[in-house]
Amino acid sequence: MAVGFLSLPTELLCHILLLLTPRDLCCGAIPTCKTLCYAVQNSAHIQYKLELYAQGFTETATLDSIGISRKMHSLKKLESMWRSDFHVNIVFQAEVTTSATHGAQYMKSGLWWTRRDHNLFIQECNPDIKLFRTWPSHSLSLRSQHILQSVIVDPVQDLMVVVSSPSPHVANDADQDHCVFSMEFYMLSSQLPHPDSACASLECKHTAEVPAVYCVVCLRGPVIYGDRIVIPYFIEPHPGSPAIHIQVVDWRKGQAQSFPLGQQSGQLGMSRHFHLIDQQTLVVIGTNGPITLYTLQEPDGSPQRRITYILPQYSLPRPFYYVVHVTTSFRGAAARPDLMPGYVPSLEPQIMVLEVVLPPSPVILVIDMAIFLQQAVHLETPVEIPWSDWGPHHTWCFPHHPSHRISVFGSRMAYALPQDRTPEPGERLEALSTNDRFYVHIWDFNRRAIARSEHTCDPDSPNLFVRKPGRLAELPLCRKITSNNPYIATVCHTSFSTRNFSGLFLDQDRFTMTWLRSGSVVDIQVVSPAHTEVGSDPTN
Incomplete structure (x- = not known):
């Protein structure tokens, strides 16, 4: 005698339902069927x-040995961490002496x-370690007649990549x-060649068009x-506007190949931004231009x-530019599992924040990056999507001042106001x-979290x-990019000094601030919401 699906034992039904995606579990017939709901x-x-x-x-492999009840407890704790206004406790603080020249600062997984001056300074913001390392310029082995272009750091993969280019040279043919x-x-921790790379060094080639x-x-x-x-790069001299190329590198396999991007450098301006959403998706943001x-x-x-997202076009007396804030990638084999958090942001609810530095009324534009994943990217012919078809539904717009520091982690933005x-x-x-x-505000743009808050909160409650x-309505520009999508706003009621304030970095359960003091001293302070266990780790 045949047995109906709903007649199966509950344990077996659960095993089958676990094969579905969360989106499937939340829609369709499941919410309306009592047996499946149970x-x-x-x-x-x-x-x-x-x-x-x-x-x-x-979830990352860090939690593989943890039971389901402890996982759920740690997840609920993360949710409650930023759900109401809060004060903070200090998790870590240190003074770091660097060179006198001020450079960009970075933070990921507890490493700053x-x-x-071509020196790399690294501070591990762990109260039990407090390790500080300096890579002097002479230790960054550069080939003769090469110019240091960039240093790429990924703490979780214990990776440092030194990128240099030759001095102007002759291509005869x-x-x-x-x-x-x-x-x-290199290994970031030891300055030795990285053992997971097929080669300690790699040359990236480009084919000359003319001698x-x-x-x-x-x-x-x-x-x-x-x-x-x-x-991304281009070659000079070049007749007209040089074409932009990209070198696509697999650092583990030791492979590199050059490709034209199909854009001229003049089309994007000098302050263009490049971001890898995932292994196969690249987004390019050009000054005054579209998102491609x-x-x-x-x-x-x-x-x-594949797709060009058109931004509003403006006729202004002075040029403007974008500053882009995104979450750094946690993808890759974790050579340092101690730095890999138990949970990392999934792709769908992440945001990209564009500071539109536009005198006299700068704004920030928060973009729901789900649009980059939901669109049909396997189109045979590239398409353009006008602002009216995507902007009002997938963005938030706020007045801004460039002194208000911003940091992004997943769907959340930390904002110094x-x-x-x-x-x-x-x-x-x-x-x-x-x-x-100043005070640090935490704004969350996760649509599912917003829907949950709207469902569970009393609309008459002051909380x-x-x-x-x-x-x-200050400028015609602002009216063009205004949207009215909801977001969740909380604020840290502990205040911090604006004197020499230089950096803000949001993490999953804490945020870090830095101050540049006299000459070469950097003060680093890491804080966490006071109503949670400071420094708690769901893997413990």
């Missing part, structure tokens, strides 16, 4: 899977680093392959996602333009003064933290 609600594994989906996280970049692969003296211009970047590195999505085709990584209350819709705040206090940006 199975879902009474399965700890399904509830954990749905909670991961709701919070926008992916900066490169100044057209169609001649010549070296445009040399790459050296000439060539100079390599490396654009903003490079960018890394797991095994893949993309280096490419797929990197297997097996060699050749780029194919001069007041301890959430700005009113459309409210423009003054700049951070040089000798006052309702779901907000909307409101309308900006």
Whole structure:
């Protein structure tokens, strides 16, 4: 006698339902079927899977040995961490002495680093270790007549990549392959060649179009996602506007190949940004220009333009530019499992924040990166999508000042503002003064978390933290990019000094701030919400 699907034992039903995606579990017939609803609600594994989906996280191998109840407990703790206004406890603080020249600062998985005067300074922000290392310029082995272009650091993969290019050189023959970049692969922890790379060094080649003296211009970047590195560049001199190329590198296999990107350098301006969303998806953002999505085709990584997202066009007396904030990638084999968090942001709810530095009224544009994943990227013909078809539905727009520091982790944005209350819709705040206090606001743009808050909160309660940006009417530009999508706003009520404030870095359960003091001293302070166990690790 045949047995119906709903007549199967609950345990077997749960095993079958676990094969479905969280999206499938939340829609279709399952929510309306009492038998399936009962199975879902009474399965700890399904509830954990749905909670991961709701919070926008992916579990890493760090949690493989942890039981399901402890996983759910740690996940719920993460959710409560930023769900209400809070004060903080100090997790770590240190003074770091670097060179006198100030350079860009970076932070990932508890490691802070900066490169100044060709020296690399690394601080491990762990209260039990407090390790500080310096890589002097002479230890970064460069070939003779080469210029240091960039240093790529990925703490989780214990990887440092030194990228250099030759001085202007002669290509005597057209169609001649010549070296445009040399790459050296080191272990970040030991300064030894990285054992997971097929070669300690790699030459990246480019085919000369005509005999000439060539100079390599490396654009903003490079960018890394797991095994893949993309280096954007162009060659000078070149008749007209030089074409942009990319080197697509597999650093583990020791392979590199050059491809034209199909854009001229003049089309994108000098302040272009490149971001790898995943191993196969590259997004290019140009000054005053559109956002262009490419797929990197297997097996060699050749780029194919798929979609161009048009941004509003403005006629302004002065030029403007973008500053881009995204989450760094956690993809790749974890050579340092101690630095890999138990949960990392999944791709769908992540955000990209564009600071539109636009005098006299700068704004920030928060983009839901799900649009880059949901669109049909296997189109035969590239398409353009006008702002009206994607902007109002997938963005948030806020007034801004460049002194208000920004950091992004997953769907959340940390924002340094001069007041301890959430700005009113459309409210423009003054700049951070040089000798006052600032407050760190945490804004969450995860649509599933927002829907949950709207469902569970009392609309009459003063603790309702779901907000909307409101309308900006200062300039015709602002009206063009205004959207009215909800977001969750919380604020840290502990204030911090604006004097010499230089960096803000958001992590999963904490944020880090830095101050540049007299000359070469950097103060680093890591804090975590006070209503959670400071420094707690779900793997313990």
